[in-house]
Amino acid sequence: MNPFQSIYEAIGEEKIQQLTHYFYQEVAQNEELRKLYPEEDLKPAERRLFLFLLQVFGGPQTYSEERGHPRLRMRHLNWKIDGKFRNHWMNAMLSAMDQIDLEPEVRELMLGYFVKVANHMVNHE
Structure with a gap:
């Protein structure tokens, strides 16, 4: 079993949705991240990340x-x-995580997932 799958049970759908929303608020304010989204409306991307998480x-x-x-x-x-x-x-994800109330163990598990995935996504030196 994926060790990260217990997060949904621990925090529920609403907190995952809040996390995603706060993350995209950060994206909107970060010039580098915003370049990934040529469309004006970030809602479709926010929904995709929410469903993924x-x-x-x-x-x-x-x-x-x-x-x-x-x-x-x-x-x-x-x-x-x-x-x-x-x-x-x-940094955007950490800021989003800081805006929701998480038990320390859940936060650590989520952080472990995000670090692992962020490192895996690097495709250029």
């Missing part, structure tokens, strides 16, 4: 039902993701 953290499988296998690295190959960009992403 729900699934990864043990909730409904709606993301895969709608979009197929996540294939994160492949879906992001169009963008240059280096260590600096990864740090922008991580």
